[in-house]
Amino acid sequence: MRTVKLAMIVIVAAAVVIALTFLAVRSPEIAAIPSGTAQKFNASLIKRGADLAALGDCNTCHTTESGKTFAGGRDIPTPFGTIYSTNITPDPETGIGSWSEEAFQRAMRTGVDRKGNYLYPAFPYDHFTLVSDNDNSALYAYLMTRTPVHAPARVNDLSFPYNIRPLLAAWDMLFLRQGPYSPDPSHDEEWNRGAYLVEGIGHCGACHTPRNALGAEKTHQTFAGGDAEGWHAFTINAASQAPIPWDADSLNAYLRQGWHGLHGVARGPMGPVVGNLATASDGDVKAIAVYVASLMKKSPEQQRKDGNSPLLSNNNTSGTGSKPQSAGSQTTAMAESPDDKGAVLYASACASCHDAGRPVPYGGINLALSTTVSADDPRNALRVILGGVPATSGARGPIMPGFSDTLTDEQVIALTQYIRTRFAQKPPWPNVRDQLKTIRTEAQASTSSTAR
Ligand code: HEC
Ligand code: HEC
Ligand code: HEC
Structure with missing residues (x-):
């Protein structure tokens, strides 16, 4: 009897602790800005916001094929069901028109909406968390000066228990590493700029890094290749399977023009990414290329291996039982x-x-x-x-x-x-x-x- 009683006490205590933790981590509602408040933003801030929005592909996810820009409603398929993007035009009722800059900053940094609800990581706030306060101000200025569109959010189509938003508090505790980005002093300014853009607003890992069973990126397999809407987002680290190794120049050309003569063309979900990068500044695209090239640099050992067996791969059949063969035996x-x-x-x-x-x-x-x-x-x-x-x-x-x-x-x-x-x-x-x-x-x- 005594052990049962003790167990009950432990269980109740644990439940209380969990409930209190939930309450403690829960973010409060941030007051709506009164409707009709005209906010003034300067033109250069808005322009910078536009560039950042392109680097972050906000339009790609927040616009349907036939819909108005940023009005949301696009379906994002996930292994847990379909999530629909929301309206991020400044419509006060159905968009973010009533959001103060503080509320916007918090959503980007922590993935919590103005009212205090947890957002799904289909919105890549696990990357956007690295964006600086200044850049978030610019994004806010840009979005708040777009044409408001009245478009209510679509209801997500998620299975139980994934449809319970408060559970995302646990996801955040496990997987969200809050920013902003802090520069790595062992690298120069251009590399750090590239890292800031790639890891943060550019959210390249959202597609190029494989995910675990809870939908979080596997941090020990960064850029090892992932899934994007039924396409494979190729490996873009040192294990790249490109027959001719990428370098900063070829990456720069590919990211800018969507095509490179030794690598081919960017298709599928990479298409809109390079479409957006075509409008980014030369310096930013170059920085991205420099950073990604550094990730793709092969060790001398890997180079030797590749050099010894040109176009013959080594480890691609793991799990299938068959062995790679030489060119001569391929017909068998x-x-x-x-x-x-x-x-x-x-x-x-x-x-x-x-x-x-x-x-x-x-x-x-x-x-x-x-x-x-x-x-x-x-x-x-x-x-x-x-x-x-x-x-x-x-x-x-x-x-x-x-x-x-x-x-x-x-x-x-x-x-x-x-x-x-x-x-x-x-x-x-x-x-x-x-x-x-x-x-x-x-x-x-x-x-x-x-x-x-
Ligand atoms: C990969 C797709 C994707 C990209 C890229 C993306 N978003 Fe989103 N965003 C979403 C989804 C999906 C939601 C809704 C999440 C939810 O319902 O929990 C969302 C929600 C939001 C919200 C919360 C809005 C609300 O009403 O609660 C804001 C703010 C936002 N996004 C801003 C941005 C900005 C700014 C960018 C570009 C820098 C951006 N998003 C890029 C998918 C995306
Ligand atoms: C929405 C998902 C998505 C995002 C975001 C994304 N990529 Fe991709 N990427 C892909 C897909 C899919 C492919 C394969 C395209 C193809 O088959 O042509 C690809 C291909 C590439 C390639 C070609 C690799 C090769 O060996 O041919 C490079 C380089 C690349 N991406 C870099 C980036 C960088 C840098 C970023 C961030 C600025 C980024 N990607 C963001 C989905 C994405
Ligand atoms: C009218 C010309 C044309 C024909 C016919 C054609 N292709 Fe292509 N193909 C292209 C162009 C242009 C591209 C885009 C540039 C690039 O990536 O090579 C491309 C791209 C590709 C790619 C992607 C290469 C990469 O990694 O970027 C593959 C694979 C491919 N084609 C296979 C085929 C096959 C198989 C056939 C025959 C069934 C075929 N193509 C017929 C013109 C053609």
Whole structure:
């Protein structure tokens, strides 16, 4: 009896402690600014805010395909369900028109809204927390001077228990490392500027870093490659799978123009990112390139390994059981298709643009240079073959037709495995059939609705 009583006391005490902690960490409501208060901001502050908004892709997430800029409502798919972005125009009722600058600063730094509700990390405040107070002031000035749009938020479609916002307090305790950014004195100013932008407002890790079961980025695998709306966001650290190593110059060109002659074009969710970076200042894009190049720098040992076996990869088959083979033995390992079928298709449908030194816009890169073909994940290759490279994807220039209507599933698989083994000289991708099915199903769903 006594032990039961003791256990009860312990349980009740624990519950009280948890409840008190919740109350203690809960952020209070910040008073609404009275409607009709005209705030004055100077033009250069607003301009700086516009540049920062572009670096932070605020428009990309907060605007639907046919909707008004910043009015929210875009669906953000997550493993826990769909979260809809909110209206960040200065509409007092449905947007952030009643938010004081203090409330905005707090949302960016801690992921809590004006009323004190916890926000979901689909809003990348785990990165935005690094943004400086001054830059947040500029962003606030920019947003508060946009045209107000009346657009109520859509209700999120999350499963239990993820739909309980207060639980995010625990997420924040576990995963949020509050900023602002503090410079690393062992590096120069440009590198630090780049780190500030990449880790903070640019939130590159939101796509490029893999996430754990609770949706937080794995801090020990920074930039090791992640998921973005059904695309693979390539590895952009020293383990980069780009056949030709990136450097600050090529990164600068790619991030600025969405394309580089030795690396190809930025597609999928990377398209809007480079579209926005095209409007950023030269200095900022260069700083980003310098910082990312430093992350991608290979150790002498890695360089030697890569140098000894050009285009032959080492660790990409872990878990599949098969071993990488040399170029000569590739035909013996075609898991899902006979080599010649893919070769014939390639020669007739692809070679005229990819092998003939054809100029932009229709000339594609030699696929031996393509990260898409050498990466462990086949999704981007399938998406390009099916969907092509549309003229409007944010990449100014290159155009490739999509083959979703002209090629059967068997042909797509044969072709995909052919370019994989011939150009990357790596074993066939193990899971192409399933991935193809997912992408085809998704394409059917999106043509029969107007989701985005
Ligand atoms: C990756 C997508 C994404 C990007 C990029 C993004 N947001 Fe958001 N944002 C969201 C989502 C989703 C929510 C809603 C979160 C929720 O409901 O908990 C949100 C919420 C907000 C809120 C809270 C609004 C409210 O009414 O509660 C603010 C403020 C905000 N975002 C500002 C910004 C700014 C400024 C930028 C650019 C610097 C930005 N966001 C970029 C996805 C994004
Ligand atoms: C919304 C998700 C998203 C964000 C944010 C994002 N990326 Fe990407 N990134 C991708 C995807 C997806 C790809 C693959 C694109 C493709 O297949 O063409 C990619 C490709 C790249 C590549 C090409 C790598 C290679 O080897 O070909 C580089 C470099 C890159 N991103 C850098 C960045 C930097 C720097 C930032 C931050 C300023 C950033 N990305 C932000 C999704 C994202
Ligand atoms: C009309 C010309 C044209 C045809 C035909 C064509 N492509 Fe492309 N392809 C391009 C252009 C242009 C790009 C974008 C520039 C780049 O990235 O190489 C591209 C990009 C690609 C990429 C991404 C390369 C990268 O990493 O950036 C792959 C993979 C690819 N094509 C495969 C194919 C395959 C397979 C076929 C045949 C079914 C094909 N292409 C047919 C023009 C073409």
